[in-house]
Amino acid sequence: MNxxxxxxxxxxxxxxxxxxxxxxxxxxNKDSVKGKVKEVAGSVTRNESLQAEGVVDQILGxxxxxxxxxxxxxxxxxxxxxxxxxxxxxxxxxKKSAGEMTDNKELEVKGIADEVVGTSKETVSNVxxxxxxxxxxxxxxxxx
Numbered sequence: 001m002n003x004x005x006x007x008x009x010x011x012x013x014x015x016x017x018x019x020x021x022x023x024x025x026x027x028x029n030k031d032s033v034k035g036k037v038k039e040v041a042g043s044v045t046r047n048e049s050l051q052a053e054g055v056v057d058q059i060l061g062x063x064x065x066x067x068x069x070x071x072x073x074x075x076x077x078x079x080x081x082x083x084x085x086x087x088x089x090x091x092x093x094x095k096k097s098a099g100e101m102t103d104n105k106e107l108e109v110k111g112i113a114d115e116v117v118g119t120s121k122e123t124v125s126n127v128x129x130x131x132x133x134x135x136x137x138x139x140x141x142x143x144x
Contacts, residue, residue, distance in 0.1 A: 015066065022062035031061030085125055089118030 001009070023032075035057025042051025075087075092114025099108025 015063075018066045018069075019059060019062045022065050023058055027061065027065060029061045029065060031064065032058050033061075035059075035061060083122065083125060085118045085121030085123075087118070088114050088121060092116075092118055 027033075035054045037054065038057060039051050039054030042048065042054055092111045094111070095114060096108050096111025099105065099111055
């Protein structure tokens with residue numbers, strides 16, 4: 001097995017374990033509840049097909065929750081590392097390019113808007129940082 005295959009295998013295993021953990025928690029998402037109802041109904045009526053369908057629905061519901069958790073974690077990390085302005089600017093550039101390539105004007109405009117929001121956030125962050133530096137330098141010169 002090459003490195004790529006090992007990484008995919010490892011990620012799949014971690015994802016599978018996370019899904020199993022979610023399935024053991026009490027969840028109220030639509031797919032999990034619907035799946036549990038189908039599973040119980042299949043069990044009561046001895047309909048193995050319905051029972052299996054219910055289990056699949058529960059797995060899908062738990063998978064969606066795990067993916068939402070991962071997405072939230074990635075957003076938190078990227079905002080912390082890059083700053084939200086850079087993230088918005090990069091996301092906007094991707095949307096804008098995708099809109100241009102697919103001739104989707106709405107997506108292109110959304111991308112431009114995200115870029116503007118990102119640039120604005122970066123500017124505000126830079127101004128805030130500069131202001132904090134001035135305050136720090138002023139405090140240091142007063143205390144000398």
